[in-house]
Amino acid sequence: NAGVTQTPKFQVLKTGQSMTLQCAQDMNHEYMSWYRQDPGMGLRLIHYSVGAGITDQGEVPNGYNVSRSTTEDFPLRLLSAAPSQTSVYFCASSSGKWAYNEQFFGPGTRLTVL
Amino acid sequence: GNSVTQMEGPVTLSEEAFLTINCTYTATGYPSLFWYVQYPGEGLQLLLKATKADDKGSNKGFEATYRKETTSFHLEKGSVQVSDSAVYFCALTPPGITGANNLFFGTGTRLTVIP
Numbered sequence: 213n214a215g216v217t218q219t220p221k222f223q224v225l226k227t228g229q230s231m232t233l234q235c236a237q238d239m240n241h242e243y244m245s246w247y248r249q250d251p252g253m254g255l256r257l258i259h260y261s262v263g264a265g266i267t268d269q270g271e272v273p274n275g276y277n278v279s280r281s282t283t284e285d286f287p288l289r290l291l292s293a294a295p296s297q298t299s300v301y302f303c304a305s306s307s308g309k310w311a312y313n314e315q316f317f318g319p320g321t322r323l324t325v326l
Numbered sequence: 327g328n329s330v331t332q333m334e335g336p337v338t339l340s341e342e343a344f345l346t347i348n349c350t351y352t353a354t355g356y357p358s359l360f361w362y363v364q365y366p367g368e369g370l371q372l373l374l375k376a377t378k379a380d381d382k383g384s385n386k387g388f389e390a391t392y393r394k395e396t397t398s399f400h401l402e403k404g405s406v407q408v409s410d411s412a413v414y415f416c417a418l419t420p421p422g423i424t425g426a427n428n429l430f431f432g433t434g435t436r437l438t439v440i441p
Contacts, residue, residue, distance in 0.1 A: 216369070247429075254330070254415060254431035255370075270428075302369055312358045312377040312419070315429060317369035 214238050216318035218303050224324045225293040233288040233321050235303030243306040244286040245270070245315070246278065248299040255302065261286055293325045328353045332416045332432035339406055339439050347401040347435045349390075349416035357418040359383075359392055359399040360429070364413045373401075373414070406439045413437070 219234045237244065245260040247270075257270030261280040275297060277289040286305075290297060300322050304315040333348040351357065358377045362370040374383030379394035388403045399416060416432040 245429075252433055254433045255429070256431075257428060260428075304370075312375065314372045314375070317362075317371070319367070319369045 216303055216305055216316050218301075218318035218321050220321060221319070222322050224326065225290075226326050227294060229293050230289070230291050231293065233290075233301055233303075233323070235286045235288065235318060236284050237286075237303075237305040237316070238284065239305060239307065239316065240283060241305035241307050241316070242283065243308070243313075244280070245304045245306075246276070246286070246288045247302045247304065248272065249302060249320070250299050258288065258301075290323075293323075295325045297323065298325045299323060328357065328418060328420055328430045330416050330418055330430055330432040333435050335413075335434070336436040336438060339437070341408055341439055341441050342405045343439075345401070345403040345406045345410075345437065347414055347416075347437070349399045349401065349432060351397050351399065351416075351418050353397075353418055353420060353430075355421045356394070357420050359390070360417045360419070361388070361390055361399070361401050362415040362417060362431075364415065364434070366412070370415065406437070408439045408441055411437055411439050 216237045242263045246258040247255040249255045259278040261267045303318040306313045306315045329352045360375045361373040363373045364370045374385040376383040376392035382391045390401045413434045413436045415434045417429045
């Protein structure tokens with residue numbers, strides 16, 4: 213199993229550009245999430261999905277879109293990048309809906325918006 | 327609301343020293359508590375967890391006990407190694423069926439172990 217994979221590892225954008233961060237998992241997990249990691253702030257939840265076709269907002273959803281057309285993939289779209297979106301982005305998946313279920317994280321995408 | 331406060335870093339220790347990283351939380355009900363570890367250049371990995379009061383999570387020589395009375399989940403290891411150098415995150419998930427998608431993280435504590 214590859215686990216949770218993310219592409220690209222690094223990306224530099226100019227303000228106003230759009231891009232999609234890719235996330236895929238091969239563990240047949242229903243639950244997938246996107247987090248951003250900023251210095252001194254820990255990780256914060258952007259969007260999550262409880263299954264194909266179902267998504268919902270997390271703590272910091274503004275400026276991001278998601279969709280979940282398959283169980284395996286959960287892309288994160290930035291429609292018009294802003295410097296405030298400079299961060300490290302982590303995708304995670306989980307096998308279950310309960311609070312104690314472990315989340316598996318991808319290696320992250322480091323995004324810089326100039 | 328739900329929040330996690332953990333010890334500010336960075337922490338630098340000599341090999342074989344005793345490690346404590348403090349973590350306290352605010353939550354309604356009985357959350358599940360986690361420690362995640364992030365090695366350089368990698369994503370977060372679950373280190374240990376505890377799902378009810380007085381539970382002790384343990385893994386790779388690390389331990390943490392869920393203390394409801396002090397709302398704490400401090401991470402300890404008796405003898406650290408250079409390979410333990412990483413960033414450690416305390417986290418909680420509120421109780422309930424949507425908990426798996428709602429992790430609240432502390433700010434992380436960077437540990438460096440020197441030979």
